[in-house]
Amino acid sequence: MNDNELLDMLHKDPQKGLEAVVRQYSAYVMKIAYVRLGEVCTREDIEETVSDIFLMFYNAGVKSGFDMRSVRAYLSVIAQRHCINAFHKYCKADKMLDYNELENIIHDNGTNEDCLIDAVKQLGEPDSFIFIRKYYFGQKNKDIAKELGMSESTLNSRVSRGLDKLRKILKEEKI
Numbered sequence: 001m002n003d004n005e006l007l008d009m010l011h012k013d014p015q016k017g018l019e020a021v022v023r024q025y026s027a028y029v030m031k032i033a034y035v036r037l038g039e040v041c042t043r044e045d046i047e048e049t050v051s052d053i054f055l056m057f058y059n060a061g062v063k064s065g066f067d068m069r070s071v072r073a074y075l076s077v078i079a080q081r082h083c084i085n086a087f088h089k090y091c092k093a094d095k096m097l098d099y100n101e102l103e104n105i106i107h108d109n110g111t112n113e114d115c116l117i118d119a120v121k122q123l124g125e126p127d128s129f130i131f132i133r134k135y136y137f138g139q140k141n142k143d144i145a146k147e148l149g150m151s152e153s154t155l156n157s158r159v160s161r162g163l164d165k166l167r168k169i170l171k172e173e174k175i
Contacts, residue, residue, distance in 0.1 A: 003071045010066040018058050021071055028072070029053050029079050036083035040090045040153050049086045053079045090153070119169045127162040130155065 001009075001024060010017030033046045033053070041049070056078050061068070068074045120131045126148055133139040133147075145155040 003069075006071045007066060007068070010061060010071075014058070014062060014066070017066075018054070021057070021075070022054055025072065025075055026050070026054075029075060032076065032079040033083055033086075036080070037087055037090065039151065040087060042151075042154055042157060045086075045090065049082065052086075053082050056082060115170075115173075119166055119173070122169050123162050123165055127158055127165070130158055131162060131166075134159065 001020060006017060006021055006024065009020055029050050030046070033050050037046050037049060053075070057075055060074075060078065120128050122128075123131065130144055130148070133144045134141065141155050141159075142152050145152045148155070150158075
């Protein structure tokens with residue numbers, strides 16, 4: 001189906017037109033999102049961004065009466081701009097943690113090292129492996145991620161969630 005046929009469909013029945021646009025261009029938009037966000041977002045975040053892009057396309061199209069020359073070009077512009085915004089959002093929100101964060105948890109809970117090691121072991125794999133490598137051996141996130149075969153952003157998310165779990169474990173055990 002070409003862009004003119006898609007535009008006709010969008011004019012006649014916006015819902016069916018959107019379904020056709022998603023079918024035809026989902027791989028294209030997904031590729032744009034992966035290229036722009038692959039290093040800072042999880043797969044779920046990228047899929048959510050792609051959904052947002054199609055929603056933005058639909059809302060902008062409804063507002064303008066789908067008055068556009070090319071569906072592909074319009075989607076491309078929306079995707080590029082939204083991915084830039086998402087990149088900035090995830091970079092700010094991306095839990096780029098300071099190595100002192102674990103020390104803060106230790107200090108806040110008055111934890112001794114043996115109790116902390118037991119609490120880290122309770123995190124389970126691969127989180128305990130990540131924490132030991134990161135905080136005890138001082139290994140860089142990208143090296144740990146490479147060793148585990150995951151992206152650095154996924155590793156950062158695991159560290160952030162692991163720190164939350166660790167706080168809960170230490171609170172529950174009143175350490």
